[in-house]
Amino acid sequence: MQPVSPVSATVPDADAPRGTPSSEPSLLASLLALVASAAQRGDRRLPAEREMMARLATTRITLREALVQLEAEGRVYRENRRGWFVSPPRLRYDLLACLPFHDMVQSQQRRAQTRLLVAEEIGAPLEVARHLGLASGDRLYRITRARLVDERRVLYVEHHLRPDCFPGILAFDLARESLTDLYRRHYGLRVARVSYALSTTVLPEAAARALNAVRGSPAQRITRINHDQNGRAVDCDEEYWRHDAIDLTLTAAPQGGG
Amino acid sequence: MQPVSPVSATVPDADAPRGTPSSEPSLLASLLALVASAAQRGDRRLPAEREMMARLATTRITLREALVQLEAEGRVYRENRRGWFVSPPRLRYDLLACLPFHDMVQSQQRRAQTRLLVAEEIGAPLEVARHLGLASGDRLYRITRARLVDERRVLYVEHHLRPDCFPGILAFDLARESLTDLYRRHYGLRVARVSYALSTTVLPEAAARALNAVRGSPAQRITRINHDQNGRAVDCDEEYWRHDAIDLTLTAAPQGGG
DNA sequence: TCTGTCGTCTGGTCTAGATCAGCTGCCGAC
DNA sequence: GTCGGCAGCTGATCTAGACCAGACGACAGA
Numbered sequence A, B: 001m002q003p004v005s006p007v008s009a010t011v012p013d014a015d016a017p018r019g020t021p022s023s024e025p026s027l028l029a030s031l032l033a034l035v036a037s038a039a040q041r042g043d044r045r046l047p048a049e050r051e052m053m054a055r056l057a058t059t060r061i062t063l064r065e066a067l068v069q070l071e072a073e074g075r076v077y078r079e080n081r082r083g084w085f086v087s088p089p090r091l092r093y094d095l096l097a098c099l100p101f102h103d104m105v106q107s108q109q110r111r112a113q114t115r116l117l118v119a120e121e122i123g124a125p126l127e128v129a130r131h132l133g134l135a136s137g138d139r140l141y142r143i144t145r146a147r148l149v150d151e152r153r154v155l156y157v158e159h160h161l162r163p164d165c166f167p168g169i170l171a172f173d174l175a176r177e178s179l180t181d182l183y184r185r186h187y188g189l190r191v192a193r194v195s196y197a198l199s200t201t202v203l204p205e206a207a208a209r210a211l212n213a214v215r216g217s218p219a220q221r222i223t224r225i226n227h228d229q230n231g232r233a234v235d236c237d238e239e240y241w242r243h244d245a246i247d248l249t250l251t252a253a254p255q256g257g258g
Numbered sequence C: 001t002c003t004g005t006c007g008t009c010t011g012g013t014c015t016a017g018a019t020c021a022g023c024t025g026c027c028g029a030c
Numbered sequence D: 001g002t003c004g005g006c007a008g009c010t011g012a013t014c015t016a017g018a019c020c021a022g023a024c025g026a027c028a029g030a
Helices: A026-040 A049-055 A060-073 A101-106 A126-132 A179-187 A205-210 B026-040 B049-055 B060-073 B101-106 B126-132 B179-187 B205-210
Strands: A076-079 A083-086 A091-094 A112-123 A139-149 A152-161 A193-202 A218-227 A233-242 A246-252 B076-079 B083-086 B091-094 B112-123 B139-149 B152-161 B193-202 B218-227 B233-242 B246-252
Touching: A026 A049, A026 A060, A026 A083, A049 A060, A060 A076, A060 B060, A060 B193, A091 A101, A101 A112, A126 A152, A126 A218, A126 A233, A139 A205, A152 A205, A193 B060, A218 A246, A246 B246, B026 B049, B026 B060, B026 B083, B049 B060, B060 B076, B091 B101, B101 B112, B126 B152, B126 B218, B126 B233, B139 B205, B152 B205, B218 B246
Parallel strands: A091 A246, B091 B246
Antiparallel strands: A076 A083, A112 A139, A139 A152, A152 A233, A193 A218, A193 B246, A218 A233, A246 B193, B076 B083, B112 B139, B139 B152, B152 B233, B193 B218, B218 B233
């Protein structure tokens, strides 16, 4: 942060000679100041683009470029046609702790909510079938949910379960129950091994809609396959997180020749 | 824009959200077609922005917005003031295999290179000191490198090592040797436990410069702390990857109550 | 042969608007 | 009290340029 006054008029040339390598463009700096002041006031919402534009003495396009930049950094985010907001602190997500979502969130003094979007039986899509060792088109349960942290929609998940492992699971209250808990309590199944694939992309259409996000918002994708005690893949998840919402962590012994 | 669809067959992307009518704006679709055709010709480089602009009958700004979108998806990337390129397939990076970089890359039939940027002794920065259980300002070795896959700069790393664990390590040929190998062969040290923190951000200034990237390009940040057989933190890395360059994977037993 | 300069090409940054479309709150009709 | 409609607000998308700065190659001079 810079000691820049939020309402410094036009571009102050003096503060950053063009050639200076580490010089932050003053627009970004002023914008950061604005973000910081909003955050300090406890106001998550930023002013309207047109107002910021006027206040920072710049163009709409230039302003938006700067905002998109801050969005990529994970400092601000937007909700579709609603406005820009200051990103809350990231949630810590320990990949190997395998805590149910609500427990993970609450253990960090945040509030968790889940919205059930779809719970249905379908024919396995090719990709999912491959993950679970099934044939494309085999019967599968699919559960789609959106999850919130402190009232903010941050996660869109699609679960795919083998019906032979979890008969009748769709009848439970899937907006309240943790799947992991259901597995253990009602199906006597313990997850003995998990496989993850992580990559950085954008929210796909369905996820963007469920999260009130703009098509193309940066996202952290987490694909997870759960295996039971016998090494059989019993279900797989595809998670799309707003990328500024989480910090992934993990601690383990190396498995290679270490 | 017109509903022109030169090679509309390219639109059905594999990661399309299920059950959603893919209502992709035609500009993105045409651009994808252009990318696909470039890729098919074996030409990684896209035409100049001004040419694409003319060819797709649109504005520079609109075109760039679409390109930035594809960049966020990991389909294209740019090199600073050089142009836009089609992203090669992602490298698979198994977090727990702990393979040296060159081995990992070569095992996937790709070519690895390393450029040593800095190797020096410094006072520990606060953050690093905390990771290694040192006091801020304690002596540390810092090694900074840029790493390439198939001639493309994809990774910027800063290593911080405890000098008491690795006396004289700066004298080795750090552009060629794997640190993990050096630890084992010359210092009899085996990494017994690793801790990772992963997050999605943008390339910081130094990384952007080292990777010929634009300030603000999306990045996957990987912080890694290595512990020896006695549980002591011996070094830590901070890696910044071009976000489209890798797929992270890992397989392990859950550590919680499972 | 080497080196430094310079022109050209490319993206980077910016100005100044217009129009489209979803979200929200207000208010009237029922 | 509820519901629907409408108006005003907000971001989303787009047009049509301008100038700046780094990358790169060609060429001339040492």
